Amino acid sequence: MKFLNEPTTDLTYADVFLVPSRSEAMSRTEVDISADDGTGSTIPLVSANMTAVTGRRMVETMARRGGLGVLPQDVPLEVIRQVAQWVKSCHPVLETPLKVSPQDTVLDVLHLLDKRSHDAVCVVDEDMRPAGIVHAEDGVGRDRFSSVGSVMRMPQVRFTTAELGLEADDDGAALAEGLRQAFLAMDAAAVEYAPVTTSEGVLAGVLTPRGALRSTLFTPHVDASGRLALAAAVGINGDVAAKAEALLDAEVDVLVVDTAHGHQRRMLDALAAVREVVDVRGAAVPVVAGNVVTADGVRDLISAGADIVKVGVGPGAMCTTRMMTAVGRPQFSAVLDCAAAARELGGRIWADGGVRHPRDIALALAAGASQVMVGSWFAGTYESPGDLVAEADGRRYKESYGMASSRAVQNRTAGEDAFSRARKGLFEEGISTSKMYLDPEQPGVEDLLDSITSGVRSSMTYAGAGDLAAFRERAVAGVQSAAGYEEGKPVPTTW
């Protein structure tokens, strides 16, 4: 990346803009946005290891669209094992259906509907064959204890995995054509949801028109066996090596060693222990470590065994670190400086926190990040773990909170005595409750991925870059005033 004028101060995303550069004919759909950091991500986006952000549905959905979800370090090992097993059993292309039996009730269906952005559940018999579907409106005006069997309807459109080209052993051409035909069939029948079965008639997943379209634009992030990939975080306290061993046993694909102050002795020791576990196993599992914001921090973490360094202190939406301690660094400069230091040593960085618009992600990638970690923005989606809550005016939200908030610290220290919990509770550096509203136009994380990736692809073609390496090379940035940033915002009303 070059600057129009050399900046004299550290900058964050809002301070910076990119100028267009001369480019040869290039389509936004042909731009390659896969990460070059050994993780296998085909889009450069990671969902943060925060309890309010990443659970099994987030991990599954992120991987299906090419990204990566990181399970937080507070999740018990047994749960991580179950989630990993479940994620790896999910179909890499088809969406996982919500399933009920004909004997379940309308109330059961209503409880499930908020768990997915597709407004329907699939009814299956005891052999897992689709018996019908129930849409949200099918329960309207019905007794909530009516059986599903009495309200369900037969699917108007259904597909087999063979019809979709999922069984074809080619370069993906059969699948692309199968998905196109499926989109057209659903569009013609005006249906938003179709079950997909195996040749034996067993439910394999569901397809929506949007899902079919997405599967032609996104490539799933899969492991060496073709199953969806996932990451999990490890803290720096306790038996770190044993935890890393257990995560590798659970078939976790990327390990993230994570703490607030990543440039400290305890982190270097924990990281070295994780590196050793991975190397002794000969596992092809990238090790990510953080968080730091200086080139020195990056060098020390790479020397201690990190393949990728997580960069960002204080930019997070739930984060009070800068106001409590004055510590941190404006995120754009932190990313630029740390990415250069990492690349000199053959390492990579992830830009962690503080992104609120697709432009911020484009800037982090232009500044040299191989991927960008998103927390709170993704908390306000169907796929985050929290329950949906409705305001009196109908707006729906999910609660988010920081991993260093007193709420998270209370959860993390639940097994300790009251005195030590109270002592730890004094050092909170995050907010315990915030409302992340679902955008009615973009309620699912995939809607956000659509918007972010289209912004990034477009940004890259303005720079004349066909992949992220070229983007880093060709991007030209400038520093703008607050008025310059303001000018870029859309104005939906008259002024």
Ligand SMILES: NC(=O)C1=CN([C@@H]2O[C@H](COP(=O)(O)OP(=O)(O)OC[C@H]3O[C@@H](n4cnc5c(N)ncnc54)[C@H](OP(=O)(O)O)[C@@H]3O)[C@@H](O)[C@H]2O)C=CC1
């Ligand atoms: N990116 C960011 O800006 C931040 C992120 N977080 C996130 O919160 C989660 C919890 O992390 P964390 O609070 O590190 O908890 P951890 O459980 O990982 O433990 C932190 C360890 O580091 C020691 N430590 C020394 N200095 C500090 C410091 N200034 N802040 C925090 N710990 C320090 C602590 O010891 P002792 O308690 O004795 O001091 C403790 O042993 C992580 O997911 C982390 O990413 C938290 C804050 C900032």
Ligand SMILES: Nc1nc2c(ncn2[C@@H]2O[C@H](COP(=O)(O)O)[C@@H](O)[C@H]2O)c(=O)[nH]1
């Ligand atoms: N200082 C704190 N930082 C936190 C806390 N919880 C999470 N985080 C960091 O924020 C990012 C996500 O940023 P966002 O802007 O996308 O929400 C996350 O990955 C952590 O690094 C916290 O309690 N305190």
Ligand SMILES: [K+]
């Ligand atoms: K902040």
